[in-house]
Amino acid sequence: MDAGALGLYVCLFVALYFEVFLMISFFEKRPSKKDSYLPARYPSVSMLVPCFNEEKTLAGTIDSLLAMEYPKEKLEIVVIDDGSTDRTAEIAKRYEQACHAPDYSGAVVSFLQKQNGGKYTALNLGIERSHGEIIGCLDADSFAAPDALMEAVKMFGNDHTAMAITPAMQVYKPRKMLELMQSVEYTFGIFYKKMFDNLSAINVLPGPFSMYKREVFEKIGPFKHAHNTEDMEIAFRMHANGLRIVNAHNTYVYTTVPTTVRSLLRQRTRWSQGFLQNAHDYKYMFFNRRYGNFGMLVLPFALSAFVSGIYAALYLFYRFMSAGADRLIDRFATGVPLTIPHAPHIDLFFLNIGMMSFVIAAVIALTLIAIWIGSGIAKTRLTPKAFLAYFALFGLLAPLWLIRAAWGAALARESAWR
Amino acid sequence: MSPMQWHKYVLTFVITAAIFVTAFFIAGTFDAQRVADIRATQEAVSINILSLETQFDLMGSLSCSTISDNPVLSEELNTLAARLSVAEENLGQDDAQVISLKKQYSLLEIKDYLLMQHISDKCSKFKPVYILYFYSNKGDCPDCGKMGDVFTYLRETYPGLRVYSFDYHLDLSVLRTLVALRKIDADKGLPAFVVNNRAPVYGFKTLQEMQKLIPELKTLATTTAVQ
Numbered sequence: 001m002d003a004g005a006l007g008l009y010v011c012l013f014v015a016l017y018f019e020v021f022l023m024i025s026f027f028e029k030r031p032s033k034k035d036s037y038l039p040a041r042y043p044s045v046s047m048l049v050p051c052f053n054e055e056k057t058l059a060g061t062i063d064s065l066l067a068m069e070y071p072k073e074k075l076e077i078v079v080i081d082d083g084s085t086d087r088t089a090e091i092a093k094r095y096e097q098a099c100h101a102p103d104y105s106g107a108v109v110s111f112l113q114k115q116n117g118g119k120y121t122a123l124n125l126g127i128e129r130s131h132g133e134i135i136g137c138l139d140a141d142s143f144a145a146p147d148a149l150m151e152a153v154k155m156f157g158n159d160h161t162a163m164a165i166t167p168a169m170q171v172y173k174p175r176k177m178l179e180l181m182q183s184v185e186y187t188f189g190i191f192y193k194k195m196f197d198n199l200s201a202i203n204v205l206p207g208p209f210s211m212y213k214r215e216v217f218e219k220i221g222p223f224k225h226a227h228n229t230e231d232m233e234i235a236f237r238m239h240a241n242g243l244r245i246v247n248a249h250n251t252y253v254y255t256t257v258p259t260t261v262r263s264l265l266r267q268r269t270r271w272s273q274g275f276l277q278n279a280h281d282y283k284y285m286f287f288n289r290r291y292g293n294f295g296m297l298v299l300p301f302a303l304s305a306f307v308s309g310i311y312a313a314l315y316l317f318y319r320f321m322s323a324g325a326d327r328l329i330d331r332f333a334t335g336v337p338l339t340i341p342h343a344p345h346i347d348l349f350f351l352n353i354g355m356m357s358f359v360i361a362a363v364i365a366l367t368l369i370a371i372w373i374g375s376g377i378a379k380t381r382l383t384p385k386a387f388l389a390y391f392a393l394f395g396l397l398a399p400l401w402l403i404r405a406a407w408g409a410a411l412a413r414e415s416a417w418r
Numbered sequence: 419m420s421p422m423q424w425h426k427y428v429l430t431f432v433i434t435a436a437i438f439v440t441a442f443f444i445a446g447t448f449d450a451q452r453v454a455d456i457r458a459t460q461e462a463v464s465i466n467i468l469s470l471e472t473q474f475d476l477m478g479s480l481s482c483s484t485i486s487d488n489p490v491l492s493e494e495l496n497t498l499a500a501r502l503s504v505a506e507e508n509l510g511q512d513d514a515q516v517i518s519l520k521k522q523y524s525l526l527e528i529k530d531y532l533l534m535q536h537i538s539d540k541c542s543k544f545k546p547v548y549i550l551y552f553y554s555n556k557g558d559c560p561d562c563g564k565m566g567d568v569f570t571y572l573r574e575t576y577p578g579l580r581v582y583s584f585d586y587h588l589d590l591s592v593l594r595t596l597v598a599l600r601k602i603d604a605d606k607g608l609p610a611f612v613v614n615n616r617a618p619v620y621g622f623k624t625l626q627e628m629q630k631l632i633p634e635l636k637t638l639a640t641t642t643a644v645q
Binding site: 013020289297331333334335336353354356357358 | 568
């Protein structure tokens with residue numbers, strides 16, 4: 001066995017180890033079903049909507065917040081325009097004015113405007129100017145289910161140690177191949193987020209509908225620039241300060257996702273590079289028992305997945321290209337004409353089935369089980385086309401953003417927002 | 419922070435390792451099945467050769483058309499070669515089972531080669547074109563892969579062409595005798611091959627050179643247009 005293949009086995013072992021760990025966690029503590037109980041108490045909630053040029057989706061986002069099944073007097077919606085150059089401010093102002101109408105009975109909508117300074121500055125202004133006991137964030141390209149807030153508040157009520165809550169995030173009306181690919185990926189994410197919760201090791205508080213107790217910011221300070229991934233850094237910082245994050249798997253949030261390869265690569269490069277740079281900033285947490293499974297499992301695995309993804313992609317690319325080049329050179333040297341390969345034999349004997357095939361099959365099988373569990377948790381419906389898109393595209397695209405992110409981090413270059 | 423559950427880390431390691439071990443054994447079972455498959459094919463080829471030899475002995479005054487209309491084992495030997503190549507790739511060229519299979523395969527090839535010669539002596543209508551090809555995969559023959567490609571192409575293009583390939587370094591007394599009889603000298607450089615009992619040719623030859631070296635190819639039927 002060559003060293004390259006051995007490296008691939010190491011990558012597969014790490015991937016399998018992680019999946020098995022999550023499966024064990026699942027069987028130890030299965031996610032609870034949605035119940036019809038109401039919260040014992042309704043704390044005041046400020047939903048912050050930071051936006052920058054979100055004229056297409058902002059109205060939908062605010063509408064989804066206004067439609068929340070929550071006492072209106074306890075809900076405040078704060079739209080913060082981070083220096084948009086489109087009609088974002090106009091739309092937000094319209095909602096603000098509407099709530100001053102005498103017959104208005106919905107939640108209060110307030111509008112703040114500032115010069116462009118990045119999402120974290122918009123969030124911090126919102127935190128500063130809002131009044132809620134609970135602070136929620138909702139990206140202006142996302143929509144929450146009507147009972148999402150109720151479910152999140154119930155989670156805070158049931159678990160008094162919870163200082164922040166992440167939702168179950170799904171792709172909003174996936175249609176194109178890239179959206180379908182991401183719908184499967186997000187469903188897989190629903191599973192592992194819940195398992196991370198079981199391990200007290202949630203690694204990110206995503207923009208769409210993450211909720212915080214106000215005291216979090218009083219204890220550890222506001223959002224930071226954090227390499228354009230403030231939602232990841234705040235999770236790291238909360239772990240560093242022993243503040244617990246839980247996953248409210250019955251809180252459904254729908255987000256729009258990139259629909260072009262270019263925008264997807266940009267988004268994922270930002271996330272991946274942000275992880276590398278934040279991981280560097282918090283490197284003392286790696287393999288540090290003080291930070292529990294977050295330091296011992298999640299951070300090391302995330303980094304190894306990063307390295308493995310790049311390694312496997314480069315190794316397979318090298319093997320494929322060198323085999324192709326050898327074949328081409330041989331053809332020229334031998335004078336044998338290039339012909340269309342024969343139709344493959346339907347003969348099990350000639351199938352390239354070795355140990356690696358079975359290990360890969362095990363990894364894929366566990367991934368499919370995880371996706372199936374994830375779709376059960378969030379009641380998502382995944383079509384065969386979505387699985388096809390996932391298995392055909394993800395392996396091709398992920399290495400691209402990983403390599404770009406590694407390159408960007410190595411050069412200490414700031415990743416682009418959009 | 420919840421307390422660390424070290425037993426879970428250990429349990430996960432054990433399960434993951436168990437999956438790897440299972441994969442190893444399943445792959446081993448597949449390989450064993452491949453070897454059994456090759457042995458079964460070899461047995462079938464062996465029976466066919468014996469049957470032909472007996473038929474040849476019985477033939478006496480019978481018409482040669484019985485045999486020339488029925489072009490013997492070329493296809494089966496080719497299939498066997500392809501299967502052996504897969505087994506060699508999966509189990510490794512130094513694997514004892516692979517070496518044993520290669521020896522049996524070489525013996526079958528030699529038997530088929532001798533039978534063909536007998537038939538062509540007896541039946542003037544039957545004029546086979548055959549090549550004894552000597553290769554090495556010990557690292558002393560960088561051009562053997564390319565030469566193999568040329569022979570594969572020729573074999574596919576001319577189904578009537580019989581290419582008997584032998585691992586020069588295979589420790590088999592019959593093979594050593596054949597090497598001595600055909601005066602193959604590895605010091606002159608492998609690959610080496612003999613066309614229809616002519617003098618050995620050494621070194622890599624392109625497809626075009628091979629077509630010039632074997633004018634008899636023109637007499638053989640082709641599966642595709644020859645370029």
